[in-house]
Amino acid sequence: MSVNLYPAFGVLLIDDEASFLRSFSLLLETAAGINHIYTCEDSRQAMDMIEKHSIGLVLLDINMPHLSGEALLSEIVERHPEVHVIIVSGLNQLETAISCIRSGAFDYFIKSSEEKRLIDGIKRAIEMQEMRLENQEMRRLFFSDTLKHPEAFANILTQDKGMKLVFQYLESVSESSRHVLITGESGTGKEAIAQAIHDLSGRTGLLVSVNVAGVDDSFFSDTLFGHARGAFSGADQARSGMVEQASGGTLFLDEIGDLSLASQVKLLRLLQEGEYYPLGSDKPKRLNARLIVATHQNLDTKQADGSFRKDLYYRLCTHQVDLPALRKRPTDIPLLLEYFLEKAAQELGRSKPTVPKELPVLLQNYAFPGNVRELQALCFDAVSRHRGGILSMAVFKRACDNADVSISPEAADAFFQYPVDHPLPTLQKSADLLVDEAMKRANGNQSIAARLLGISQPALSKRLKSRKGLETPSE
Numbered sequence: 001m002s003v004n005l006y007p008a009f010g011v012l013l014i015d016d017e018a019s020f021l022r023s024f025s026l027l028l029e030t031a032a033g034i035n036h037i038y039t040c041e042d043s044r045q046a047m048d049m050i051e052k053h054s055i056g057l058v059l060l061d062i063n064m065p066h067l068s069g070e071a072l073l074s075e076i077v078e079r080h081p082e083v084h085v086i087i088v089s090g091l092n093q094l095e096t097a098i099s100c101i102r103s104g105a106f107d108y109f110i111k112s113s114e115e116k117r118l119i120d121g122i123k124r125a126i127e128m129q130e131m132r133l134e135n136q137e138m139r140r141l142f143f144s145d146t147l148k149h150p151e152a153f154a155n156i157l158t159q160d161k162g163m164k165l166v167f168q169y170l171e172s173v174s175e176s177s178r179h180v181l182i183t184g185e186s187g188t189g190k191e192a193i194a195q196a197i198h199d200l201s202g203r204t205g206l207l208v209s210v211n212v213a214g215v216d217d218s219f220f221s222d223t224l225f226g227h228a229r230g231a232f233s234g235a236d237q238a239r240s241g242m243v244e245q246a247s248g249g250t251l252f253l254d255e256i257g258d259l260s261l262a263s264q265v266k267l268l269r270l271l272q273e274g275e276y277y278p279l280g281s282d283k284p285k286r287l288n289a290r291l292i293v294a295t296h297q298n299l300d301t302k303q304a305d306g307s308f309r310k311d312l313y314y315r316l317c318t319h320q321v322d323l324p325a326l327r328k329r330p331t332d333i334p335l336l337l338e339y340f341l342e343k344a345a346q347e348l349g350r351s352k353p354t355v356p357k358e359l360p361v362l363l364q365n366y367a368f369p370g371n372v373r374e375l376q377a378l379c380f381d382a383v384s385r386h387r388g389g390i391l392s393m394a395v396f397k398r399a400c401d402n403a404d405v406s407i408s409p410e411a412a413d414a415f416f417q418y419p420v421d422h423p424l425p426t427l428q429k430s431a432d433l434l435v436d437e438a439m440k441r442a443n444g445n446q447s448i449a450a451r452l453l454g455i456s457q458p459a460l461s462k463r464l465k466s467r468k469g470l471e472t473p474s475e
Ligand SMILES: Nc1ncnc2c1ncn2[C@@H]1O[C@H](COP(=O)(O)OP(=O)(O)OP(=O)(O)O)[C@@H](O)[C@H]1O
Pocket: 155, 156, 157, 158, 184, 185, 186, 187, 188, 189, 190, 191, 192, 193, 254, 295, 296, 336, 372, 373, 376
């Protein structure tokens, strides 16, 4: 069975004491889940190992025969400045520590250091190295404008630049062990993106999804952490929680913005400690899953009104993507329309209907509060009612007619930002400007423009004709 390696790069332990190498490896694996480890007893072979095994972090002893730790440190810094080196030495000498740090060591610990301090220092170095690699990957993707694994996004159709940047960003952080926060309105594809992140990560475990909206605190603990036998009346059997089921894989917590404050504390503790206790058990278990969380809520507002913990937010937001609403990516609408009509036709065992050419234009002027999910549902509804010939627009028009067309305060503010030093346009002029804008948005289609303006098509046609008459120069 293949095992997930953490971190993605190799960690090389160099020490001439074989027994120390064994116990140190064991400590790194049990206390920090680090299992991508190489060991080296003869410091003369270290440079070859660094090159052969894509080493990103070296944990180096100082006192060694043949080639001392200080000499090796200088060589690593010169030939592989990208590799972080932490000195883990039996020597408790301030001078040596200062000299190593000056020569380029990332940190210095003595072997008898408190275990937690040592592990925290090593984790810090791993995080820094992961961040450096992510930045490097992001730069590469930014300049090449290509994806290494487009297949991971095969189910997320888009030709929107913003979405493509999201894909590139996710590819560059895919191998990181750090958590990802996905925000975006309902139906924008957050769950589909979580699946893509999991596929890209190469993790061999499962993607386990839990919707935490409306879940009370004890149900949350039981669902995530599981319980021991006899933990409460009715717990006849021990049951593993979702954290364990996602071990070696990804745990996806959807609707995290709706999590109760009591459960937020538990989630924070899980992330801080990296371990948890099943209900009724005093044996801790390690968190061995990557966490992805998603919400359609505005977490800034929720932090401001005290309903979402700031410390939890900071833990979750190391990697964050915000998915644009469908109305903000109008070029995706024709693409998704074709895709969902085809899919609906296949599932309903029919041939795909012909799309009237004004349908994409109509939909590009609709706000889509339910985003991609809503478009998908409309397509299925339209195909199921279709009786041959050109697809009727009735289903889509009904959705547009039911839309809330009230202007939001922000839109109203933007609309009335008319420079105070300009004279106001007359009512007639304003109406003409509105008509022009509607015709532009409707791609010249009068019936769609009339809908946008809330008037009938003949009324719009009359208005346009009378304007033409006025514009014709008199002889
Ligand atoms: N770009 C896309 N291409 C194809 N299908 C998509 C795309 N985006 C979303 N979908 C589909 O739309 C539906 C809704 O997507 P998804 O469940 O991922 O949204 P969500 O943001 O998680 O919604 P919610 O906030 O309500 O949980 C799914 O069936 C998904 O497969």
